[in-house]
Amino acid sequence: MKTLPRTDVVIIGGGWTGLLMAKELGARTHLSVVVLERGAPREAHGYLTDMDELDYAIRLRMMQDPSLETVTLRHHSKQRALPIRQFASFLPGTGTGGAGEHWQGWCPRFSPDSFELRTRTLEKYGAQRVPEGYDLHDWGVTYDELEPYYTRAENLIGVSGKAGNLKGKISPGGDPFEGPRSAEYPTPPMKMPHLAEMFRAAAQSLGLHPYPLPAATISTAYTNPDGVHRLGCAYCGFCERFGCMIGSKAQPTNTLLPVIARQKNVSVRSRSSVRRILHDRSGKQPHARGVVYVDDAGQEVFQPADLVVLSSWTLNNTRLLLLSEIGQPYDPVTGRGTLGRSLTHQVSFNAAVAFFDKPLNRFMGAGASGILLSDFDADNFDHEKLAFLRGGKFEVVASGARPIASFGAVPGSVKARWGSEWKKAALRYYDQNGAIFFSGEHLANRSNFMDLDPTYKDHLGDPLLRFTLNWYDNERRMAEFSGPKGLEMARAMGATDTLPFGGLQNYDATRYQSTHIQGGTMMGASPEESVLNPWLQHWDVPNLFVLGASSFPQNPSGNPTLTILAQTYRTADAIVERYLKKPGPLAG
Amino acid sequence: MRRRQFLVLSAASIGGVLVYSLDRQAFRLAAEDKSLRIPLRFFTQDEAMIVAAACSRIFPSDESGPGAREAGVIVYIDRQLAGPYGRDRYRYTTGPFEEGVPEQGYQDQANPRQTYRDGLKNLAGFDRLSPAEQDEALTKIEETHFFRLLRGHTIEGMFCDPIHGGNADMIGWQLIGYPGPRMSNLKDVDQHFGEAFRPKPASLQNIFGKDTKLSPSEDEK
Numbered sequence: 001m002k003t004l005p006r007t008d009v010v011i012i013g014g015g016w017t018g019l020l021m022a023k024e025l026g027a028r029t030h031l032s033v034v035v036l037e038r039g040a041p042r043e044a045h046g047y048l049t050d051m052d053e054l055d056y057a058i059r060l061r062m063m064q065d066p067s068l069e070t071v072t073l074r075h076h077s078k079q080r081a082l083p084i085r086q087f088a089s090f091l092p093g094t095g096t097g098g099a100g101e102h103w104q105g106w107c108p109r110f111s112p113d114s115f116e117l118r119t120r121t122l123e124k125y126g127a128q129r130v131p132e133g134y135d136l137h138d139w140g141v142t143y144d145e146l147e148p149y150y151t152r153a154e155n156l157i158g159v160s161g162k163a164g165n166l167k168g169k170i171s172p173g174g175d176p177f178e179g180p181r182s183a184e185y186p187t188p189p190m191k192m193p194h195l196a197e198m199f200r201a202a203a204q205s206l207g208l209h210p211y212p213l214p215a216a217t218i219s220t221a222y223t224n225p226d227g228v229h230r231l232g233c234a235y236c237g238f239c240e241r242f243g244c245m246i247g248s249k250a251q252p253t254n255t256l257l258p259v260i261a262r263q264k265n266v267s268v269r270s271r272s273s274v275r276r277i278l279h280d281r282s283g284k285q286p287h288a289r290g291v292v293y294v295d296d297a298g299q300e301v302f303q304p305a306d307l308v309v310l311s312s313w314t315l316n317n318t319r320l321l322l323l324s325e326i327g328q329p330y331d332p333v334t335g336r337g338t339l340g341r342s343l344t345h346q347v348s349f350n351a352a353v354a355f356f357d358k359p360l361n362r363f364m365g366a367g368a369s370g371i372l373l374s375d376f377d378a379d380n381f382d383h384e385k386l387a388f389l390r391g392g393k394f395e396v397v398a399s400g401a402r403p404i405a406s407f408g409a410v411p412g413s414v415k416a417r418w419g420s421e422w423k424k425a426a427l428r429y430y431d432q433n434g435a436i437f438f439s440g441e442h443l444a445n446r447s448n449f450m451d452l453d454p455t456y457k458d459h460l461g462d463p464l465l466r467f468t469l470n471w472y473d474n475e476r477r478m479a480e481f482s483g484p485k486g487l488e489m490a491r492a493m494g495a496t497d498t499l500p501f502g503g504l505q506n507y508d509a510t511r512y513q514s515t516h517i518q519g520g521t522m523m524g525a526s527p528e529e530s531v532l533n534p535w536l537q538h539w540d541v542p543n544l545f546v547l548g549a550s551s552f553p554q555n556p557s558g559n560p561t562l563t564i565l566a567q568t569y570r571t572a573d574a575i576v577e578r579y580l581k582k583p584g585p586l587a588g
Numbered sequence: 589m590r591r592r593q594f595l596v597l598s599a600a601s602i603g604g605v606l607v608y609s610l611d612r613q614a615f616r617l618a619a620e621d622k623s624l625r626i627p628l629r630f631f632t633q634d635e636a637m638i639v640a641a642a643c644s645r646i647f648p649s650d651e652s653g654p655g656a657r658e659a660g661v662i663v664y665i666d667r668q669l670a671g672p673y674g675r676d677r678y679r680y681t682t683g684p685f686e687e688g689v690p691e692q693g694y695q696d697q698a699n700p701r702q703t704y705r706d707g708l709k710n711l712a713g714f715d716r717l718s719p720a721e722q723d724e725a726l727t728k729i730e731e732t733h734f735f736r737l738l739r740g741h742t743i744e745g746m747f748c749d750p751i752h753g754g755n756a757d758m759i760g761w762q763l764i765g766y767p768g769p770r771m772s773n774l775k776d777v778d779q780h781f782g783e784a785f786r787p788k789p790a791s792l793q794n795i796f797g798k799d800t801k802l803s804p805s806e807d808e809k
Contacts, residue, residue, distance in 0.1 A: 049796050051769030054748040055805045059673060066680040070608040073692055082688040082695055085680040193776040236774035245771070358785040363766055364773035403747035403766045418730075419723065420741055430764045431784070456682060506690040557750055 001292070003302045009265055010305035011035045012320065013312030016561060017097025017547035017568045019256040019268075020156075021309050023226075024572035026263035029580065033266040034303065037236075038312075039064075039095030044254035045353065047243035053402040058243040062102045069458040071315060074372060075334065075470040076447060077324045083456050083464065088411035089508060090345070090515045091241070092315060096270060098250035099313065099515055102327045104240035104367035104399065105216035105249050106559040107159045109150050112143035112380035113554035114441075121389060124379070129389065131474045134140040135444050137553030138343070139588035140525040140534035143179045146566050149573075151487045153184050153565035154214075159223035159249040160229065160368075161185035175211045177374040190219045190233060190369040195360050195434040199396035200371045202492035213397060214562075215368030216250040224511075227400035228463040237400015239367025243466035248568040250369065273298035275462065277308055277324040285584070288326075288544045304559045306583075307575075310546045310569075317550040318450050318520030319465040326541055327521075327531055330449050332468070338531045340450040342519035343467060347392060347440030349504070350488025355411050359431045362401035370397025376485060377557055378441075388477035392440025395584070402432075408435045411497035414478055428518055434493075436486040438501075439514065440478050442555040447472070450520050460552050470503045487588045516560050518552035525587075533587035535566060535574040542585045545571055595626040595636040595662065626663060629670035630701065635708055636662055641715035643742045645722050653763045661745030664754030668741065671806030674701045700737060707734030750791045751804050760787040769795065 009025060011018045014037030022035050022531035055061045064070075066087055074081035093099030094441050113120045113249055119134040130136060163184045164174025178479070187210035192200070203210035217239055220232040233248040247254040260266050274293040290304035321327055321339055372395040374380055381391065407416075408426045416422040453466035483501040490498050524530030527539035531549055538544040547568050549560045574586055610780035628636055643656035643665070656662075667673055685697045698706065707729070714725060729735045745754030747761065749768070755761060761768055767787040776785060794803055 012649050013689055049792065049800055052749050052751070052802075052804070053751055054744060058744065059678070059805050061805065063717065065678055069677075075691070080686060080688070082686055083680050083682070085695065086678075086693060088693065101736045119731070170650055188591070189772075193777050194781045197778075197781070212670055232774075234774050235777040236770055236773060239767065248781055268658060358782045359765075361776075361780055361785045363770070364777040364785075369777070403761065403764060407743055407764065419744075420652070420724070422650050423647055423650070423655070423774045424622050424652045427764065506691045509693045510691065 001300050001302055001303065003285040004409065006032045006304040006306075007032045008305065009033045009307045009309060010303050011311055012291060012311040012498070013037065013098065013310070013316065014252070014268055014270070015095050015311065016095065016100040016252050017564055018309065018311035019252045019260060020565060020568045021099070021311060021547060022266050022268070023256050023259050023263070024569070025575070026260060026266040028397040028576050030265060030351065030442065033527050035266065035268040036272040036274055036291065036303070037096055037268060037270045039270060041270040042096040042101060042243070042253050044247050044251070044257065045291070047245050050242060051236065051238045051245065057286050057402060058157055059086065060091060060241070060406055062093065062095070062241065062243065064094040067459070069464065071465045071467055072453045073454050073467045074466070074507075075506050077468060081453055081466045084509045086505045088515050090511045091481035092515070093314060095266065096257070100252045100561070101129040101243045101573045102241050103216075103515070103561060107154070107157065107161070107214040107216050107395070107562040108558035109178060110556045110558050110563055111177065111380075112373070113379055115139045115141060115146070117128065117144050117554065118413070120379070121507070125383070125389070125442045131389065131472075133445050133447060135342070135472060135474055136448055137444065137522065137529070140523055140530070141570070146570065147182060149566035149569040150562065151181070152325065152569050153562050155186050156255060157216045158186045158218045158224055159214050159216060159562070160187040160190050160219040162189050162212050164211055166500055173211060175374050177377065179404070185214065185269070187218050187220050189223050190215050190366060191235065192371065193235075193361070193365045195362065195398045196369060196371045196396055198493045199489070200352065202373070202489055203373050206489065206492050208373050210371045210373045212397065213368050213370040214364070215373050217244070217368045218248050218250070224255070228255055228258050230254060233366050235364050235366050235400070237365050237371065237402065239399060246488055258426065269295070270343060274312070274320065275323070275460065276302070277310070277320060277326060277544065279324065279326060286540050286541050308544045310544065311548055313519055313548055314385055314517045315465055316548040317546055317548055320466075321521060321531070322452050323462055325407060326538070326544070329451055332446060333448055335446065338356045338522065338529065340520050342444035342522045342553055343448045343450050343469055344442040344444055344470070344518045344552070345439070346514045346516045346555050346557070347442050347478055347504070349438060349501055350435040350489040351394065351438040351482050351501050352436045353433055354436065354490035354493055355497040355499075356432045356434070356494060357431050357496050360434060362398060362406070362431055362434070363439050365398035365400040367399050368397065370395055372396075372562070382569065386477070386481065386571070388474045388481065390443065390557070391478065392438050392482065394482070394486065395437045396434060397437065406430065409499070413497065427588060432581050434491050438486060439557055439559070440475070440482065440483045441557040443474055444554045446517065449574055462521055470507045514559070516549065516555065518549040518555045518560065519549040521546045522553045524553060533585070536571045537586050544581065545575065547571065550563060593632050595633055596624065597600065600774070625679070628666050629667070630666050633694055635643065636666065637715040638666060638708055638711050639704070641722060642726060643715065643745070645719065645724040645726055646739055647746055656742050656746060656761050658756065659746050660756040661754050663740050664748060664752055665741045666744030667753045667806040669704060672808045673805060675699050684688050689758055694733065696733065696781050703737055707732065707738070748786060751793060751802055752772050752806065758791060759789070760804045762787045
């Protein structure tokens with residue numbers, strides 16, 4: 001195996017977190033930084049002719065190719081895990097920018113109490129209210145500690161929104177439940193299509209607190225602190241599953257690559273697929289020596305490095321540590337081990353589909369042009385008589401309906417799914433329906449975890465990652481609560497007919513929910529409980545940092561990207577200001 | 589190499605189909621005398637007649653407007669099956685193949701081509717049945733993987749960009765008032781509340797011109 005010249009830093013994965021770390025280290029240090037991206041190169045201007053629903057949104061042209069690598073799924077430890085042969089319930093990315101290229105652009109902050117979930121819940125409700133089988137965790141970082149980094153992440157993207165809590169002062173039109181913000185959003189809220197305005201009016205009539213969705217599909221032209229200029233959104237409706245044609249949706253290629261391109265000490269190697277992190281256990285303190293990867297010529301090479309940053313999304317972060325035998329795999333029987341534990345998704349579904357008697361012009365919109373409310377999120381409502389903890393956000397987003405995926409929605413009264421009767425109903429309602437979407441917290445259950453599959457392999461012969469994942473009481477009860485709420489909101493919007501949610505059954509790999517998979521390398525305040533310390537540094541291997549939602553101890557209902565970016569900024573500060581001056585554990 | 593196959597349709601049943609040759613040149617198949625000859629990439633003519641008839645029952649041409657026949661859905665499906673999708677280029681096809689629970693997703697070895705070939709064995713003579721008999725035959729198979737594919741492909745062929753062979757003349761988009769991939773809705777997105785705003789449809793080739801390099805997935809190796 002060829003050994004390449006040593007580099008100071010090797011970064012595994014060229015998505016949001018890996019490229020943000022590369023940009024920060026490139027700008028603030030003289031370190032040599034190599035980013036290894038397994039997929040093909042991409043550039044910001046490569047999307048102009050790609051508004052093709054079939055190839056992008058249906059055939060998933062931008063996503064990870066499952067023929068090379070996928071994950072296996074079983075609902076519980078006694079079931080046989082089988083490969084998810086085509087991605088559907090979540091859509092991992094690949095290539096420069098990763099899933100950050102084809103995201104939808106929702107940028108909520110997490111509720112302050114979600115970072116101290118265990119402490120706050122036990123204080124208020126006592127241990128007896130924690131449902132059977134669940135572990136609640138604190139993150140080891142608080143909202144107040146993260147707030148300045150949230151602001152930096154919002155400024156990086158230019159997030160469009162309206163503050164609800166500016167330095168403790170509640171301001172109307174924003175989210176009154178949000179944590180105190182040190183600054184207003186960098187750009188004003190997006191224009192709202194008809195469907196979203198209908199939801200805002202309906203929510204107000206119900207005494208709820210609707211507010212504009214914080215959006216990375218920015219409302220107006222914006223220049224960020226790095227001098228990167230982007231245009232305002234044109235509401236073409238090709239956001240999620242696409243790269244932005246005009247670059248108004250913040251993506252790693254249009255927000256980070258322009259800066260990195262000018263940095264002489266950073267290089268990005270695409271088609272470079274990392275197979276192992278090599279580490280040395282012989283000394284007092286184990287340390288990572290570098291990574292082995294398959295390069296674009298198909299050759300296996302060793303890239304030595306002093307500092308290793310693992311930033312390859314939840315699946316690969318967890319899998320690479322398992323394959324590299326770094327850390328102790330979680331055992332659900334004994335509860336010992338931390339690597340792979342706390343696998344969570346997001347409790348996401350259409351709480352109700354509403355049918356109307358007027359057209360909505362739904363082809364117009366953007367991934368994040370919508371209205372949401374947090375009245376039933378986190379601990380913002382009275383749980384005294386409820387049989388579950390936490391909650392979720394209700395959202396109506398006019399994201400630009402595309403015809404293949406949108407055609408065929410009919411009220412519950414229409415039973416046919418093909419033929420004339422179905423066609424007529426589907427035509428009638430094609431532009432006269434809208435979903436009230438619910439995205440709820442998914443708490444960590446002791447039965448949900450990741451490990452290596454004993455049977456199925458990737459194209460290189462390495463074991464696939466195995467999900468053991470199902471829904472349990474807290475999610476099911478939350479769904480039973482939110483379905484009727486969605487119907488109530490649909491009626492307040494003037495729906496003439498509805499399609500209710502059918503309830504959560506087993507975890508379904510064939511139904512799209514969200515591309516938010518968390519856990520596996522969770523962060524926390526103690527090495528017995530977590531893989532990473534509060535600076536996202538590996539507890540056992542101090543020259544290894546792990547970025548992304550794999551660090552989340554549980555899913556806190558909102559979409560993860562903004563928090564991931566905030567955490568990456570915080571880790572970059574810790575590396576530059578503390579670690580480089582005195583390499584070693586930052587906590588302990 | 590197999591003998592070149594054509595789908596021959598009566599000109600009375602179809603107005604003329606816009607199709608794309610392998611080098612992406614759009615051409616309209618005009619009626620020659622009383623019939624149309626459409627070159628097929630995957631199906632035999634007999635198979636194509638059956639699939640076209642089945643798609644027409646799934647998405648019929650009726651008093652509510654045109655359907656799968658006018659949109660050229662059969663041309664779309666033929667090209668999809670001939671391309672990488674048809675042979676499962678982008679599915680995890682490593683064994684062992686085991687029966688799972690439905691929530692684990694489709695687990696069989698058969699790729700879409702094989703699924704069609706197997707499914708069509710049960711529909712011999714389908715195109716010569718009466719509409720009521722055809723509906724009865726489809727109802728019998730509506731829980732099968734083959735039917736799920738057929739239904740999904742019919743919707744895709746109705747509403748895809750015409751570059752893929754379906755939605756001929758944007759007839760599917762016109763049916764639902766979808767304008768195609770509009771570059772900007774900035775001036776209109778917060779207007780027209782409560783009334784139908786229906787800009788004239790335009791396809792990718794209308795917008796970007798014939799010379800723009802577009803690479804639909806069915807033409808990949």
